[in-house]
Amino acid sequence: MKAPATTSIQVIDRLVRLLDALGQQEAPLSLKIVAAETGLHPSTAHRILASLIQHQLVERSEGGLYRLGPHLLTLAARTQRPFDPRREALPVMEWLRSEIGETVNLTLREGDVLVYIERALSQKAMRVEQMIGSRAPLHVTAAGKLFLADEGAMACARYTQHHGLESYTANTITDPARLTACIEEARQRGYAFDDEEAEPGVGCIAVPIRDATGKMVAGLSVSAPIQRRSPAWLPRVIEAGAKLSARLGYQPKDG
Amino acid sequence: MKAPATTSIQVIDRLVRLLDALGQQEAPLSLKIVAAETGLHPSTAHRILASLIQHQLVERSEGGLYRLGPHLLTLAARTQRPFDPRREALPVMEWLRSEIGETVNLTLREGDVLVYIERALSQKAMRVEQMIGSRAPLHVTAAGKLFLADEGAMACARYTQHHGLESYTANTITDPARLTACIEEARQRGYAFDDEEAEPGVGCIAVPIRDATGKMVAGLSVSAPIQRRSPAWLPRVIEAGAKLSARLGYQPKDG
DNA sequence: ACAATACGTTTCACATTATGAAATACGCAA
DNA sequence: TTGCGTATTTCATAATGTGAAACGTATTGT
Missing domain, CATH: 3.30.450.40 (GAF domain)
Structure with missing residues (x-):
């Protein structure tokens, strides 16, 4: 039932890497750190993060640092109901x-x-x-x-x-x-x-x-x-x- | 603090649309339904869903239907700690x-x-x-x-x-x-x-x-x-x- | 006040990638 | 077995995501 490895879509691989990097630390992260953690070019990371922010999958703290966003909570709330x-x-x-x-x-x-x-x-x-x-x-x-x-x-x-x-x-x-x-x-x-x-x-x-x-x-x-x-x-x-x-x-x- | 609307990345817009469509229904959905709900071509939807499956953001039921996957729970668990x-x-x-x-x-x-x-x-x-x-x-x-x-x-x-x-x-x-x-x-x-x-x-x-x-x-x-x-x-x-x-x-x- | 530095953000040319139409495969019912 | 509907794969290519460079911002040091 697992999709073959050839079905990779690069942007999606990358955004998941970004989300996981943000999820590894409790504190919000700077762009520089996120880019280093994921191995992405800073401008690429910046672009993908901006899109994730647009969709509330990521948000920014007051200092401009990135952290996981509320839409993840929403989606998780809809996972495998009624089992949580x-x-x-x-x-x-x-x-x-x-x-x-x-x-x-x-x-x-x-x-x-x-x-x-x-x-x-x-x-x-x-x-x-x-x-x-x-x-x-x-x-x-x-x-x-x-x-x-x-x-x-x-x-x-x-x-x-x-x-x-x-x-x-x-x-x-x-x-x-x-x-x-x-x-x-x-x-x-x-x-x-x-x-x-x-x-x-x-x-x-x-x-x-x-x-x-x-x-x-x-x-x-x-x-x-x-x-x-x-x-x-x-x-x-x-x-x-x-x-x-x-x-x-x-x-x-x-x- | 909100990213400008020009920072859209098409695949990300589409995958969010797919996740949201899956989140709208409690029952798992067929490819045909998901494609119709999101307005994507079936083969495109199929490709993006396959990539989401790879990352456990989506999974398939025994009948091959799509539903939201466990990685969303993991990511949500890392959101805004310690507040849940x-x-x-x-x-x-x-x-x-x-x-x-x-x-x-x-x-x-x-x-x-x-x-x-x-x-x-x-x-x-x-x-x-x-x-x-x-x-x-x-x-x-x-x-x-x-x-x-x-x-x-x-x-x-x-x-x-x-x-x-x-x-x-x-x-x-x-x-x-x-x-x-x-x-x-x-x-x-x-x-x-x-x-x-x-x-x-x-x-x-x-x-x-x-x-x-x-x-x-x-x-x-x-x-x-x-x-x-x-x-x-x-x-x-x-x-x-x-x-x-x-x-x-x-x-x-x-x- | 100015220069240097580091990080963040935007622009843009283009190689690569995601796309969708078509072909093929699969499952089910008649 | 055939027909139908849906799912999956293939492939040419237009579009898109990419990353280097330029620009902007903030901070620190002289």
Whole structure:
């Protein structure tokens, strides 16, 4: 269902690069910085940004700096109705955070990467903190593995071929057969782990959030320093995932 | 601060048109429909949509129909942090809805129009229902008038000149002087009305939501059939607006 | 006050790109 | 199998987006 790579339209590639660059920083950015971040000529960046401003996809702060604009909120509000994971998930995430004391993340899948779109942060000084909007390949994250598990071995092989199993740490799974086995295990259990595969010292447990059709539509995960990660959390993490899935009309199959 | 109209880039204009068309309907759309909605040649629409799919701004359903994609959620999650009106506002909106029994709306301003981005719907069979994502000119809406009031008479005159005061009903304000007076009144009161100006039979009361700098960043409004609209709601609407503003760090000035 | 510097904005020639008509492919119903 | 409607691909080319250069603006240093 993915469009072939030959369908690229240069301006669109570029504007997405610009939007992503603006989304990487919380503070508004100057033209010079944006151009450097995107590799575009300043006058080209200026032109595209002006058009994006016209459409409210970008706006400018008082100092003339660029940041993402309100039309994105409007469009997002029209995405995948009636499902809005952030709206439905936050209270449950906050509950889970208060139960276990660690950071809880909500993630979406975008093609070959996992994106963090919401979080409830641990109050501890040393905690794991994924910036909202940040991305990670599916194979190095617990929730990413669950997305692959949801699609099956064929899709997993396709991901491996298409995206590759790049190594991030000594623990990253880079062998396709190992990933397939890991995915299969995640599917049977209904949860998955990240054992310092994305970043040294970081451990993670994730469960799927499913909609009424049974499809996994988001990931709910708990990240912590690996020494603090505890299997005792599992019942609650699973419970939170089940709560959110139920809200989306998911009905577990018996057995 | 608005870019001049000469900075248009055709592909960007077109892709925004496509995204907006997809956002107008809850159900996914076929290529034929999208092309008709946007006035683009089918092959052109197909090409641009393919590029948008590549970037996850659009996705396709199982039947091959097009709908808005997850990257919009990601980008929206990175907009105007730490302020997210929908996240902060929904519980208060639901409280207000339960207090007065009418539909509560959350709106943002995009240039010359007001956009509805969230709502808590009245349970009554006959109610006012603005579709999420729908738009209305500032001058015919209560919250829109407040946005104009927030910027002052000069901005109001600029809006009048730039956008025009198109008539929607017999009640629509089409005289610039009347609008200015109306805006001034709204500013002094701190709330505004829509008296069947956008649509016959529909009445509205709105209050501003302000951030820590005192700037109006969103509108909170109650819409109802005009015969049901009651001034008795005002204390609670004002209270709800104040609650949300407080959450954003707004500090009312004394006097 | 003037010069230098850095960044932002506009102009414009033109190579490249997006476009849309036509051809082809696909799916479904009769 | 045929016909029809929609989707997808191909390709010639007019139009468009591009980026270098010129110009404008603001700030700092002498």
